[in-house]
Amino acid sequence: MMKLYHGPGACSFVPLACLERVRESDGIDFEVAPVKLHKGEQLSAEYLALNPRGQVPLLLVDGKPLTQVMAIVGYLEQRFPKAHLLPVEPFERAQTVSTLAWFNNTVHTTFTHIFMPQKFAATDEAKAEVKRHNLALFRQQLGEIDGMAARAAPFLTGHQFSPLDAYALTFLRWAGLAGIDPTTLPNYWVYVQKLATYAPVERALAADRVPLNTYKPAA
Numbered sequence: 001m002m003k004l005y006h007g008p009g010a011c012s013f014v015p016l017a018c019l020e021r022v023r024e025s026d027g028i029d030f031e032v033a034p035v036k037l038h039k040g041e042q043l044s045a046e047y048l049a050l051n052p053r054g055q056v057p058l059l060l061v062d063g064k065p066l067t068q069v070m071a072i073v074g075y076l077e078q079r080f081p082k083a084h085l086l087p088v089e090p091f092e093r094a095q096t097v098s099t100l101a102w103f104n105n106t107v108h109t110t111f112t113h114i115f116m117p118q119k120f121a122a123t124d125e126a127k128a129e130v131k132r133h134n135l136a137l138f139r140q141q142l143g144e145i146d147g148m149a150a151r152a153a154p155f156l157t158g159h160q161f162s163p164l165d166a167y168a169l170t171f172l173r174w175a176g177l178a179g180i181d182p183t184t185l186p187n188y189w190v191y192v193q194k195l196a197t198y199a200p201v202e203r204a205l206a207a208d209r210v211p212l213n214t215y216k217p218a219a
C-alpha cells in the first residue's frame with residue numbers, strides 16, 4: 001500500500017488530493033502519515049532517514065521513498081491513467097505541465113520566502129526585506145491565478161480535475177496566512193469554494209482539517 005507523508009496545509013495537499021482522485025477512479029486505498037511541520041517533525045531522525053532533505057511530500061511506494069510534488073504527481077498519473085490527472089492531448093498536457101512547473105518552481109517558492117525567510121537571509125533586516133519583497137510578488141502571482149480561475153470550467157484545465165486545482169487551493173490557503181484576504185481575489189475565491197465540494201478534494205480537506213479561508217484581519 002502507498003503511504004503519503006503529509007503536512008496539514010502544506011504542498012503535500014497536492015498529492016493527497018490526487019490520491020483521493022485515484023481512490024475514486026481505481027478503488028485503491030492508501031495511508032496518510034501526518035508530519036507536523038510547525039513542530040519540526042520533518043527533522044526527526046526517523047523522517048530524515050526517509051527524506052534527508054527534511055521536507056514533505058514523500059510517498060512510500062512498496063517501502064521505497066519518492067519525493068518532489070512533480071515526481072509524485074507524474075508517477076500517479078502514469079500508474080493510474082483512468083484518473084486522468086493530466087490531459088491526454090499532447091499540447092494540452094504540455095501546457096498543464098508548464099503551469100504546474102510555474103506553480104511548483106515559482107509561486108510555491110515565492111511563498112516559502114514569506115513563510116520561511118530564514119532559509120534565504122540571515123539578519124532580521126534582510127529577512128524582513130525578503131518577506132516584504134516576496135509578498136508583493138505573491139500578490140501579483142495570485143492575481144494571475146485569479147485570471148485562470150475566471151476561465152475555470154469548473155477546473156483549471158476544463159472538465160477534469162488536475163494537480164493544478166489542488167495547488168491553486170493550497171496557494172489560496174497560504175494567501176490567508178500571508179495576510180491576503182482571499183475574498184479580494186473574487187474569481188479565485190468563487191472557484192476554490194466550488195472546488196472544495198468536488199468529492200476527492202472534499203475528502204482531502206477533511207483529512208487536512210485546515211480551513212479554506214485562513215485570513216485573520218488585523219485587530
Ligand SMILES: N[C@@H](CCC(=O)N[C@@H](CS)C(=O)NCC(=O)O)C(=O)O
Pocket residue numbers: 007010011012037042054055056057067068069070104112
Ligand atoms: N520542491 C519541493 C518543495 C517541498 C516543500 O517546500 N515542502 C515544504 C512544505 S510546502 C516543507 O516540507 N517545508 C518544511 C521545511 O522546509 O522545513 C517539492 O516540490 O516537493
